[in-house]
Amino acid sequence: MRIKKIVVSHMETQNLGDYSNVKPSVTLEAELGEGENVSETIKTLQAQAQQAVQQQVDNAFEAIDDPPKYYSGPRFAMIVNSREDLAAIVPDEALSNLINGWDGLSYRKKGRRLEAIKSYITHKYLLQNPETTVIDCSDGDLTKLPQLKDYKLERHDPSKIIVLIDPKQATLPGEGWFGWKFFYNRTLENLRLELPAKIKEGYEKYEDYKLFICPDGDYSSLPPLVEPEPELDNDDYDDDDYDDDDYDDDDDDDF
Numbered sequence: 001m002r003i004k005k006i007v008v009s010h011m012e013t014q015n016l017g018d019y020s021n022v023k024p025s026v027t028l029e030a031e032l033g034e035g036e037n038v039s040e041t042i043k044t045l046q047a048q049a050q051q052a053v054q055q056q057v058d059n060a061f062e063a064i065d066d067p068p069k070y071y072s073g074p075r076f077a078m079i080v081n082s083r084e085d086l087a088a089i090v091p092d093e094a095l096s097n098l099i100n101g102w103d104g105l106s107y108r109k110k111g112r113r114l115e116a117i118k119s120y121i122t123h124k125y126l127l128q129n130p131e132t133t134v135i136d137c138s139d140g141d142l143t144k145l146p147q148l149k150d151y152k153l154e155r156h157d158p159s160k161i162i163v164l165i166d167p168k169q170a171t172l173p174g175e176g177w178f179g180w181k182f183f184y185n186r187t188l189e190n191l192r193l194e195l196p197a198k199i200k201e202g203y204e205k206y207e208d209y210k211l212f213i214c215p216d217g218d219y220s221s222l223p224p225l226v227e228p229e230p231e232l233d234n235d236d237y238d239d240d241d242y243d244d245d246d247y248d249d250d251d252d253d254d255f
Contacts (some may be wrong), residue, residue, distance in 0.1 A: 003038050006030045010049035014057045018062060024056035034167030065120065067111035076117050076138055078109040078125075079149065081185055087125070088135040088145060089117060101148030101185060114138055146187050151215060153181040153195075158226035160209045162192060162199065169217030188215055 011025035029040055037191045058068035064142060067075070075092045079215065081103060108125075109117055121134055137144050152167040153176045162180070163172065183191060192213055200207045212222055 002032075004032055006032065006038070006041055006045060006048050007230070008042060010046065010053050012057060013051065013054050014060065014069070016060060016066075022060045024053045024060075026052040026056075028052075030254075032249070053127055062113075062116050068113060068116075069111055073113065073115065074082045075111045076109075077112070078117055078121065079105050079107045081105055081130075082129075083183075083185055084148070085129070085131045085133060085188060086187075087121065087132050088137055089121070090137045090142065091201050094137070094140055094142060097142065098145070101144050101225065102142075102145050104185060111233065115186055119193070147211045148185045148187060149215075151183040151186055151188070151191060153183075153229055154178065155180045155206070155209070156225060159223065160227045161212060161222065162206065162209045163212045163214050163222065166215045166217065169215070173222070174225040176225070188213075199225035215239075 006028050007027065009027040010215060011023060011027065013023045014019055015021045028045045028049050031043055032038065032041060051117055054070035058071050063070050076089055076094055077092055077099075079090060081087070081102075085107075089100070089193055094154070095107065095110075098105075109120065112120075117170045119164065124134060127136070135144050135146075152165055154163045154165055155161075156163070157176075158176055165172065167182075195213075196211055199211065210223075214221065
């Protein structure tokens with residue numbers, strides 16, 4: 001008996017969560033030529049049918065913004081720094097090797113195909129966050145990531161100066177400094193641009209203060225400091241003199 005046609009079907013039921021599932025199925029037919037191997041043809045059709053069904057399963061997961069189940073190619077993650085309006089696409093395997101302060105950030109997406117994560121960024125994320133700059137490190141070159149560090153503003157009220165410093169650097173000279181504001185995971189370039197306007201617009205009583213950018217621990221550019229007034233004895237302290245507007249231990253979200 002000669003077999004002239006082979007029909008192979010494959011179906012899979014996949015739970016997508018939230019009480020929903022998909023049941024993709026594929027049927028393939030092949031006509032056998034003279035001398036073709038039946039078993040090999042069946043194996044080939046079965047593999048093709050299974051691959052087609054798995055692709056449909058992956059499409060279903062991606063349609064609900066989940067990672068694909070069967071995709072075997074390279075996968076990528078999206079890292080977001082909302083304080084800087086920055087995002088980056090990096091390979092999953094690079095997440096443990098992030099540099100320039102990006103290792104302290106969380107990722108929004110992981111385990112995605114490159115095409116899927118780019119589509120999400122273009123058609124969803126950037127529509128909601130149009131000011132974001134996306135850095136494409138999908139080639140594994142993490143040197144494209146700008147340096148992110150923590151910075152701090154110190155205020156010297158007697159001298160009317162404000163200094164941006166790296167809190168890990170040496171202590172500021174003199175006495176009378178007031179630790180004022182912290183900035184987390186920021187680029188120095190953006191802080192240089194933002195701070196003068198933010199201080200002027202958000203804190204009018206400090207608009208005549210002079211701002212100095214000293215992140216490297218070199219404070220030689222600071223003018224001679226005005227000595228602070230001697231502290232009052234406890235008996236001379238008046239609760240009404242305390243201005244709680246001068247103290248803020250929050251991060252930079254409100255600044």
